[in-house]
Amino acid sequence: MAMYRVLHTLDVGKAGYLYPGSFSRMEWLDARGIAALEHKGAISRVHAPPIMILPGWTERAEILAQVGIQDAEQFLEAEAETLADALDVEEKEVEEMREVLLTWLSADKPAPG
Amino acid sequence: MAATTTGFNACDVAVWIDNSGGVPTDISGSSNNLDVNLDNNLGDFVVFQEQWPKRLECGKDAQFTLRVVMSSTADEGWDLLKDWFFTSGSPGDRTLTFYGPSKNVGSDKFECEAKLENLTWVYDRGEPSVVLVTAILKPNGAVTHSDVAT
Numbered sequence: 001m002a003m004y005r006v007l008h009t010l011d012v013g014k015a016g017y018l019y020p021g022s023f024s025r026m027e028w029l030d031a032r033g034i035a036a037l038e039h040k041g042a043i044s045r046v047h048a049p050p051i052m053i054l055p056g057w058t059e060r061a062e063i064l065a066q067v068g069i070q071d072a073e074q075f076l077e078a079e080a081e082t083l084a085d086a087l088d089v090e091e092k093e094v095e096e097m098r099e100v101l102l103t104w105l106s107a108d109k110p111a112p113g
Numbered sequence: 114m115a116a117t118t119t120g121f122n123a124c125d126v127a128v129w130i131d132n133s134g135g136v137p138t139d140i141s142g143s144s145n146n147l148d149v150n151l152d153n154n155l156g157d158f159v160v161f162q163e164q165w166p167k168r169l170e171c172g173k174d175a176q177f178t179l180r181v182v183m184s185s186t187a188d189e190g191w192d193l194l195k196d197w198f199f200t201s202g203s204p205g206d207r208t209l210t211f212y213g214p215s216k217n218v219g220s221d222k223f224e225c226e227a228k229l230e231n232l233t234w235v236y237d238r239g240e241p242s243v244v245l246v247t248a249i250l251k252p253n254g255a256v257t258h259s260d261v262a263t
Contacts (some may be wrong), residue, residue, distance in 0.1 A: 010262035011222045017259060028263065029218060036219030039119075042260040 003073045004034070008042040023106045025076075046105070048073035052080075056106065062089060070096075072101055121214035130178065130227075131207040132188050133196050143189035145245075146180035147211060149223075151256070175256050176249065177209065177227065183234065183244035194248050197229050204229050206253050212261060220261045225252035 004026050010018040018024055023046065026034055037043045048071045050063040061070075067086045073085070076098055080091040100112050101108070127149055132138045152174040157166040183241030197204050209227040212220050231249040 009257070009259040013263035017261065023245050026262070032263070033218035034155040036217070037260065037262060040260060042219070042262070 003045050003046040003048060004038075004043040005067055006043055008040070010037070010042060011088065017075060031097060034093060046073065048076075048105070051101075054101070060087060104111055123213065127212040128190075128215040129208075129210040130190075130193055130197075132193055133200070135207075137208060137210065138188050138193060140181065140193060140222040143184055143186075143191065144179060144181040146178075148178035149177075149211075150176045152176075173256075175225070176251050177251070178234035179248045179250060181246050181248065183246055190192040191246055194229065194246065195230055198232055209250055209252075216261060218261055218263070222259050222261050223256060224259075226254050227251060228253050 002025070004024055006018045006022045007020055009020060010027075012018055024043075026037070026043065029037070031080060034043070038045075050061070050071050051057050051064065051069070054061075054072075063086055064070070064075065064083070066083060067078075069078055069083070069086075079101045081093045083097075084091045118179050120211075121208040126147065127141045129137045129139050152168040153170055154172040154174060155170050156169045157168045159166045179190075179194075181194060183191045186192065195223060197207060206228055208224065210222065210224040212222050214220060229248060230251050232246060234244055234246040236244065
């Protein structure tokens with residue numbers, strides 16, 4: 001599933017809101033829903049950066065390139081088990097790396113008001 | 114300039130207001146008009162040797178005029194507004210939420226905590242159609258806008 005950058009404040013029901021600049025897979029929506037939000041300019045497909053350019057990721061990127069993972073979107077989408085095996089770490093650490101990656105890709109939440 | 118092909122009407126607008134228990138309640142089926150006024154407060158001034166005023170902006174406000182159908186079912190628009198006004202003591206705030214053109218993904222969602230300022234209606238023996246009630250609501254705090262994504 002593709003990655004999307006949020007451009008308008010989105011109401012996501014009980015989960016609250018996604019704010020402009022944040023990053024989501026919009027996995028709860030079907031293709032029609034995603035198309036509606038794209039058409040309105042509320043989200044746009046992310047062109048994820050290569051992980052090689054991320055601070056401290058050079059060595060990790062070289063290893064991941066061997067299993068076909070070259071950009072941030074591929075890293076976020078790949079099976080955690082595959083990544084854990086390639087990097088020789090626990091799956092939990094892979095999830096932590098993903099959290100860091102998402103933080104880098106997302107803008108700060110806007111101040112209230 | 115290409116003519117738009119995505120204009121919409123208000124047929125499927127959805128209006129929700131909290132009931133007395135604080136539960137968001139869909140009153141779309143017992144309301145048929147919502148007049149929305151969003152104000153950007155401007156202050157203008159002119160200076161020597163200038164023809165045109167300058168304007169500063171400071172603050173925003175809104176007013177919502179809601180028209181509901183008088184009906185006898187609990188938790189429909191009339192029951193809810195009547196209950197709100199006649200709450201013992203101050204009626205207080207309730208959440209007003211409305212969606213357009215519908216509640217589907219991609220629609221606009223507007224929301225605020227609102228106070229009920231005024232309720233008016235007319236009992237007219239000569240009018241065979243349903244009695245309509247008009248309510249004026251004003252936000253107590255910010256009105257927020259988002260796009261529906263669920």
